[in-house]
Amino acid sequence: MLTSLGLVFTAFLANFHQADASYAFYVGKNLTADGSVMVGGTGEEVSSHWLQLFPARNHPPNSTITVGVTKEASFPGELIQIPQANHTFRYLSMEYSDYEGFPAPLTNGGLNEMGVAVRDVWADNRDGLLEMTPNPQHGLQYSDLARIVMERAATARQGVELIGDLIAKHGESTYGGNSHLIADHNEGWIVWEMAGGKGLWAAQRLGPDEVKVLYPGYIEDFPVDFQKSSDYMGSDNIVSFAEERGWWNKTSGKPFNIFDVYGPQDPRYKARDGGYKFMSQAALENATLQMAPVTEEDLMQRVRDHRIADDEAGYGQVVSLRPNVDKDMLRIWIAPTGSVSAPFIPWWLGVQSIPAEFGEHRYLTTGASSSFLNPDYQFQEASIFAGRVFKRVLYYMCSSPNLYLPIVTEMLTKFESESRSHVEQWVEKSAQLLIKAGQRNQAHSLLTYYSHSRATEALEIGRRLNDALDGYIKLTGQWRTPVGNEINDSNEGNETVNCLVGYDPDQPAYLQKQARRSA
Template identity: 45%
Template sequence: MTVGATETAEMPGVLTEIPQVKETARYITSNYSEFEGFPSPLTNGGLNEHGVAARDVWSNSREELWDMTPTDQSGPSYSDLSRIAMERATTARDAVDILGKLINEHGYTTYGGNSHIFADENEGWVFVEFSGGEGLWAAERLSADDIRVSYPGYIQDFPVDAIKGSNPDYVGSPNLLDVAAKQGWWTPGGDTINLQKVYGQEFPTGPFNVGVDADPTDPSPYRNPISLEAELESMDALSLQDMMRLVRDPRWSDDRSGYGQVAELRDDITDSALRTLWVATTASVTAPYIPVMIGTDDVPVEYSQHRYLTAGASANYLSPEYAEQEATEYATQTFKRLMYATCARPKDYLAEVTDAFEGMETSWIRQHEEVIADAQKLYTDGDSKGGAQVLTSLTHETALDGLALGGYLLDDILARSAADGGIHRPDVDVPDGTTASARSLSMELDGATSRDRMNCDLGGGWADGSTADRQGKYGDPANVPDFSANAAKTAANMNGAALLPLWIALSGVAGLGLGAGGLWLLTRRRSA
């Protein structure tokens, strides 16, 4: 398999080949097509048939490590490591061991520092890779009672004895201590090394108290993971719905969010086909969570790859093989449009959009419980084909109903905005000598902070507060409007052909071939 980055990456590298395993696991992921210098399809993790969930999250290394990174760096990238973990890991700890061994043997291609969270039904692990070309990495175990927010990913106090393999809760690259000492960033002698201080950068935002809204001038609001962990600690026992709302929180679910995912890790599942990843196909602030099970055979064509947001598509003609696929409505585009329409006037529309999707998801969660019970019986009876049909039907039904509801909300909001002052015309400077109108100029954002990006944050989340403020009730089906007219438009695709979609991919590969945000992980334990 080919791994790494090219010379066009911000931190250039060279592509290399490493061995693929003979058999890979089936997994659910979201793929995307553009990160400069990193070949697509790219991924940040997902959920595999063994119940290992993963999410890749940025974690900036100190600038001296950036400067040390060679321009011909090689080895697996963040995306390669995410995909390999999904293809090979049978437990969260297994993912750590696999990635650590790969980096030790082949090196690591960085874009500035990165991290992963891996979790199964028993434990979680944080895995951080540092820049510098030295193959530096470290991992920390999380118990069932730990709360960790990777925003960015981090590890603080790391026991020095872990390098010798004598600590069950920490592991790291063999040179983790030596490089720090050689560079003069750390003096040996204590029992621990603070990896965040030694190898990382300060968090983008300083600490803040629970319930305090961010400073309106803060360019990176709420990006202090320790403060967000305290917010979660202040909440009552967390539910699946709480985690869905947390990923949807307008404080961070914005135009940069490619998708939202919640992995539901249960210890009462008797067949791997029943494992579920709840997937919002784009920023979940204005998109519903679709239940996708390992046993789901495919997703509707509307959720497969389209040319919108596919790198390089505008410079090429469409292959006739994809004509009808491209002609269908694209879920990612519909929900992106809904975000732009809603977030342009969030005080007017955000609450009702949230209520509609939460109300629909409440019904889906109940339906999911029933379907899982039915499918579990079929798998137990040896009818795996029947089980897969039940699971696939649920994914198709919820995906198409969610899309129909999104389309209904979009049409309604645009009509109301047009009636209430009209659709906003861009107020931008037209350069001297330009004959094009303001509407025809570049739409590119001049600025890259989260404050600049399109978002629906009303100061501390929704008008009535953050996820913590709103805990206790979730979603009333009565708040779902009648979207039946939109549903009729997509009903014909309920039995669409099996595809390898770009944005929600189901992958399982035998042989030597390749397999096909923030993730929040929730472990649900039930008594027998």
């Protein structure tokens, strides 16, 4: 029941700054079944999402990279050049083409060859910070920071330090406040980067006995002498700036609370239960804690919960971070669109390629409607696009959630259970034996073959689901032709329809109440 998980009904909050953003789950190693640190999440961006593998690279001396935002961003800025590292790590991530007008390609994070996982999550700031953001602004934006952590960080702590150093040297470009969850096999960190152009940021360590869900990202009580603690980091001015602005006074006797000081100043909006979905952060954290010891299967269940994994979910990720794992054997489970209607597929850092069907396509790619296809992409575009296949499944499910949701969920979870059995019983054992025998290339081939095979089988499931649902709906007279003339949702920037729980922000409050009860 929703009420047992602490349902938060949020229609009245639809006017806040962000709606489509991202989730992140963190589960400490003492709360998991195998002793790994677990990270999960969902990306919530309207644009196309595709899976991409980035190889390790050596870069010439004095190489630079372009970072920042342009005048098209929600908070306008100018691109700048910063030094590139001499060497960047291999990593796997979901890329996408648009968010708040930022230049593509963008990423929320992924997994690198050092076993560092990154998730990006929105985190609104108070209006005073938004108002003082320079125009044009300069510095690294959220995707730049996530990408550089994957390219350069060997530990989660090092990732936090990288973000701090980069902001101090080059500044940060904002869309209204942002956070990152960075984790390795030992610990996790929340990093909150503030709007305003003042180089403000704060970070809090997550330990082995913690569960944290970010939506949005948040940090609460924070020591004013944080430099003396190994559990906190931040910009030198994170406390003094709040005092200068009169946002906090040490003589008040109140703790220095990052959310209260730098977060939205709205009494309805709390750090852990501000809402935006049918389950708050607090409810999701409690639900995850109740699953302890948590397995990958459990975290997949949380990530795909239909009360949060709605049409806004662009993909799903779950990863277990363990010590002493060969770089090629690091594994992440990724659903090619919202996992409520798509299966998680295992991908290793040792795979050598991504199937064309899971690569970049024009569907929902920003700017695709204004030009014809680049001939270089003809074969890839001719292939089926996984994101579109499983998005179709979602829309068919929406026609009768009570009927189709259990059926689709059962098929997806059985497919994943079969994958887990293969992974545990022979895929990883075989690959490890090949590596031990000095046959690393053969291990790469095996991992690539298995991931590609499961991806192909997943697409076949999606095709059959679509054919079956399409035929059943039409043959039983349930097909509905649109009655309006606007194909896009009118709630740009606000919460959108969640068809699986009957939530529509345009409907009167009494209908929302009925939807809440029926969910």
